[in-house]
Amino acid sequence: MALFGASALVIALFPSAHSRTNLVAMAKHIYTSTWRVLPWFTLATALFSLVLIRIVLVTALSYGLSQYALEMMVRVLVLELIPLGAALFVALRAGLAFNAGAAAPATHAGRSNEPVDFHNDVVPEVIASAFSVLSLAMVSSAIVLVLAYLNVYGLTLWGLVDYTRTVGRVFDPAVTAGFALKTILFGLAVAVIPMAAMLELSRQEGRTRSAASSTVQPGAMRLFFILLLIEAGSLAVKYI
């Protein structure tokens, strides 16, 4: 899995490795995994965040701790919940696609005994999945930051200085780097682990011809465990 991930990463990072076919395939995957779901995911995240923001704000106001409400919203939603939510959403969507038979080309190829084109099929999908996690997390975070401002200060610009100061206090260099690193790791995990598991499964099926008809996406448990590990590690580094 690590070898697969490293190979995909190396191919992705070198522009000379990308052919026209490869770029078109990558564009198609980005369109499918990000463009199509971005509005709905952003809307769902905004609604969910709005509920949480209201709960935190009303509770903080009732206890006279409103000065900490904004910081708590940013820390909980932007730094923790939204990246994790984006990663889980992309993983869940890939799992649903697998169950519906529209899975990754590797698995599809494995099941249909077609040869797997690592360069033109697998790598674009890996890149698109990682990009999807990053995009969903970034756009949703931006929307949530705006929602938090509107909920706390209302439709006025007078709170911008105070709000900016609070955001600046939360995003110190270590936290910002941790946030970026965590989101990238989430993206890589969601992109690499299921794909590597599918390739492994296809090789096993090619040898044994057992035709495993499992409806569970390969590597799903491993993925969730890794996501949990990244999140726990991030929390431990930040707060312990």
Place this chain on the structure above:
Amino acid sequence: MERQPDSPSSSVPANVEFKAVLLLILMASLIVGFVLYVMYARGVFENTQRLVLLSDDSEGVIVGMDVTFSGFPIGRVTRVELAPDGKVRILIDVPDKDAKWLRTSSIFTMERGLVGETRIRAFSNVLEDPPLPPGAERSVLRGDTNAEIPRLVATARSLLENLQTMTSSDSSINSSLADLQTTTKRLNGRYGLLGGALGSDEEARKVIAALDRLNALLSKADQRVFGKQGLVDDVQVTVVQLNKVLGGAQATLKKVDAVLAEAQAVGANARIATEDLGTLRAEVEVSLRKVTTLVDEVNRKWPFASNKEIKLP
């Protein structure tokens, strides 16, 4: 196995590459914008001046916390370090636009409440003073709620002990309340306020008996004074007689007035007589002087007059 419409190789629009590039540009701009915004929020683009606060305890002070002036954040803690003399040096960056609020006479406090983070505040009462120079070092005054708690507990304990002493069964308040209860009972007793004021019903009874005797005495006195042939009648007769005596005295005084008037007339006559006497005396003196002159003339002209001339040998 059929591909679902979700698959990238099916039902893909013609401008998918443009949308993918658009998405990439959007993400890149979003990331760059967010990084710039965070840098701006952390004051990376602001010119700052350094302020060093000296304290004996750095508990609760964290990098990134605000320094406020009148509730507005004007600076940010950038570093906390331990000086060689054991003091804590809190390094604060104050943006140039907010440095005007800090003066040489400014006071800095560090407050630590029971709930919430430690707060560093600046107070500038005289804004006409010279501005605080860059790199200035100031001591910070500490106010720790936790440190106040033991003193507060000791005071509260003393207060509670006093309260316990006050509310014990043999306390002064209880005795006073018992006395008050006794007094209230007396007030509600047969003789009411009189019994309460005098201390017992027996005393009150004596006072009432004395009042009865006083009433009897007053009735007798009334009879003797205002009754028939009482003191008032005698006084009335005496007053009538006194009026008569006064009338006689008034007539006598009138006579005395007349005598005095006559005496005044006699006095006036005597004064006139005295004035005439002076004139008479002057006339007598003139007459005597004339007689003397006449006698001297006779003596000179008289033949037997002796020669008084003395002739020397």
